[in-house]
Amino acid sequence: MRFVTAAALSACLAVPVLAAEIPGLPTISVERREQAVRDGFRYDKLAPELKARIEQDDTQRLCTEYRNEPPPEVAARIEKAALEAIVFPEDGKFLGDWKKGEALSLNGYGLRMGDDPKRQVGGNCYACHEMAPTELSYGTLGPSLKGYGKLRDFAQDAIKEVYIKIYNPNATVACSTMPRFGTKKILSIDDIRHVLAFLFDPNSPVNREE
């Protein structure tokens, strides 16, 4: 297991802070923008764990400054730091139970104000991805994942790549808008294994025809 401390991460991502410039609009300082977000959430009244979620981390700050299109060297630094902090399953097994993975992919519960922190948090993958052809309700922010494992011959390399994608999508797409399920502890390693099985088990509806 390998962990990167917040301090090490900020040291390796440190770049001069730019002001967000939008043509035709006055330049707004980073401090002013962040204060506006805090004010919008009535920051002073929030529980500490919600306060922490309003503060941008280094990756989010960089992606904001470059409007999600960082120059290649900054993107490479973000991706490298994300990749180095990924924790892989200790037993080397990537696939869990596809039925549990399907339930997690459909489940959008958790992390909203008022949600019970003791209840299982979902992956909400269908909010952004088409997955099994049997499910007709899905979002299109992310690419379709229909037939995902079958289209990749269920290859072990592809499974590992998707583990990384789910754990921290910034490891391959620096300013990806997909949630960092592992890094942000939204899903556990076991949960990620179940979702991987939903994408890669030959019996999963993702890999069967309608």
Ligand code: HEC
């Ligand atoms: C808020 C929207 C959103 C949610 C929720 C989301 N994703 Fe994504 N996903 C994206 C976007 C956008 C991309 C493309 C950018 C990238 O690759 O990071 C993507 C890319 C992917 C890819 C790579 C596809 C490829 O081969 O190019 C996989 C696999 C994936 N997501 C799986 C999942 C799974 C599994 C879940 C649920 C645990 C999930 N996603 C939840 C938005 C989302």
